[in-house]
Amino acid sequence: MLSIVDLIKKFQQPGGGELTVLDVPKFEMTRGEQVALIGESGGGKTTLxxxxxxxxTATSGSIRVDNLELTKLSEQGRDRFRAATIGYVFQTFNLLPAFSAIENVKLGMTFGHGGVDGARALDLLERVGLADRAHYRPKQLSVGQQQRVAIARALAGQPKLLLADEPTANVDPASADAVLDLIIESCRQDSIALLMVTHSMDVADRFSRVDRLEDINRIAALHQHPAS
Structure with a gap:
C-alpha cells in the first residue's frame, strides 16, 4: 500500500542554505495495516x-502509494490522486466554518470515487454519532464533535489510506478515546490502511505495530542521539 525508499526532504532557510528534516531509507505498509508512528513534536512527522x-514534494527519493509513484506526478496529478486515494484527519480539523457538518462531509466526496452522495454523508455522520447535528456549523459544535466531523469527511471519499496527524491532541481525554475508537474501527470495517502519527504512548499502545520516528528517520535519530 505504501512504500518509501531513500526519501529526503529539505527546506530552504530564510538566511540561505537548506535544512534537512527527513532522511528515510525505507518505510512500508501493507493494505489494511494500521501503524502508529511515534515521535517528539518538531521531528518531521507532519512533514512525512x-x-x-x-x-x-520530496527533494529526492521514492514514495509509492497504491502502486503509484507520487514523485513523478504534477501538482494537479497529486491533487487528483489525493482526492481518490487518501483520507486525512488534521490535528486542527480544517473544517470550513461557513458550511454545516454535512456540507463539510460532502466536500470530502467532491473528487472521490462515488461523487457527492447526500445519503452516504448522513450515514457517515450517523456513524460518528452526529446525525442530529448534520446542519450545525463548526462553531456550534464542541471540539470533540468537530473532530468527529473531520473524521467523517476523511472517510467520505472512500480512501485506501487514512493519514491521521495527532488527531487527539486538541480534544479532552474522554473525547480522545472516542476519537481513537472511531478511527481505528472505521478503518478496520472498511479495510482502510491507517498511519497515525502521535507523541503519546497511550495512543500508540492501541496499535499492534508501533514505529518510532527516530528508527526510520536518520535526522530524528541524530537529534535524539547527538554525537558526543
Missing part, C-alpha cells in the same frame, strides 16, 4: 504525512 499525501 504531507509528503505521502502529495501536499509537499
Amino acid at each position: 504525512l504531507h509528503l505521502i499525501a502529495g501536499m509537499l
Whole structure:
C-alpha cells in the first residue's frame, strides 16, 4: 500500500542554505495495516504525512502509494490522486466554518470515487454519532464533535489510506478515546490502511505495530542521539 525508499526532504532557510528534516531509507505498509508512528513534536512527522499525501514534494527519493509513484506526478496529478486515494484527519480539523457538518462531509466526496452522495454523508455522520447535528456549523459544535466531523469527511471519499496527524491532541481525554475508537474501527470495517502519527504512548499502545520516528528517520535519530 505504501512504500518509501531513500526519501529526503529539505527546506530552504530564510538566511540561505537548506535544512534537512527527513532522511528515510525505507518505510512500508501493507493494505489494511494500521501503524502508529511515534515521535517528539518538531521531528518531521507532519512533514512525512504531507509528503505521502502529495501536499509537499520530496527533494529526492521514492514514495509509492497504491502502486503509484507520487514523485513523478504534477501538482494537479497529486491533487487528483489525493482526492481518490487518501483520507486525512488534521490535528486542527480544517473544517470550513461557513458550511454545516454535512456540507463539510460532502466536500470530502467532491473528487472521490462515488461523487457527492447526500445519503452516504448522513450515514457517515450517523456513524460518528452526529446525525442530529448534520446542519450545525463548526462553531456550534464542541471540539470533540468537530473532530468527529473531520473524521467523517476523511472517510467520505472512500480512501485506501487514512493519514491521521495527532488527531487527539486538541480534544479532552474522554473525547480522545472516542476519537481513537472511531478511527481505528472505521478503518478496520472498511479495510482502510491507517498511519497515525502521535507523541503519546497511550495512543500508540492501541496499535499492534508501533514505529518510532527516530528508527526510520536518520535526522530524528541524530537529534535524539547527538554525537558526543
